[in-house]
Amino acid sequence: MKTGSWHASARTDKPDPGAIAAPSLSCNAPAVVAFHPRSTDRLWLLMPPPAEADAVLRYFERNRAHLEPWEPARPEGFYTEKFWADRLTQNRQELADGTAMRLFVVSRAVGPSHPDRVIGSCNFSNIVRGAFQSCTLGYGLDHRHVGQGLMEEALRAGIPMAFELFDLHRIQANYQPTNERSGKLLRRLGFVVEGYARDYLCIDGQWRDHVLTSKLRGA
């Protein structure tokens, strides 16, 4: 079994001792704040180390047909372990730079070395500071786990983390009008519809309209 801070914390249910430092974006807050994995009743929210690329790759391979209709075109090499080892390294750098927090959702129902332990992702990206203090949220869940309230559970933990860690004022999340599950999830989490953007993102080879929503801190 590969070792790493992710496994250590998943085994013991204790905060990751190898916490990742990220800069505060606030004018008045301390210069550096630390990221720690979070647990919920059924999940871990983690930033896997590059050594865990195989488990992340398996998640995306298992869910290719399920996720691709809703997400931008995959870059070359996306379905390779090398891509994910590099990407997980980059994720840590983005956190340290204060530009994104890309979390993976890990099931607590299976062992820390189970090959299918990664069951989702929650990305807080495009973090903009200053007068905006905002980011964009994106997410996906393993097709075998949809309809169990797991993404809601993950985001009820992940959203406060993002607000606090980066001192955000607003989290934006946008979905295609046909993606009813995504719309329902956002409403339950308190996101409010703010607009409708035509041809907003190129998904699955075509420009797609999106419903624009956001959640304000404390709302």
Ligand SMILES: CC(C)(COP(=O)(O)OP(=O)(O)OC[C@H]1O[C@@H](n2cnc3c(N)ncnc32)[C@H](O)[C@@H]1OP(=O)(O)O)[C@@H](O)C(=O)NCCC(=O)NCCS
């Ligand atoms: C969007 C997506 C994450 C939503 O998944 P989801 O499982 O419906 O989300 P939730 O965690 O909110 O679960 C809600 C469902 O679980 C059910 N549920 C079962 N047990 C539950 C529990 N203990 N608590 C809450 N809900 C529970 C709810 O009734 C609801 O099902 P329903 O809509 O059939 O009534 C998922 O469909 C997905 O990955 N889609 C593909 C990628 C995608 O669309 N990404 C977003 C792009 S904008």
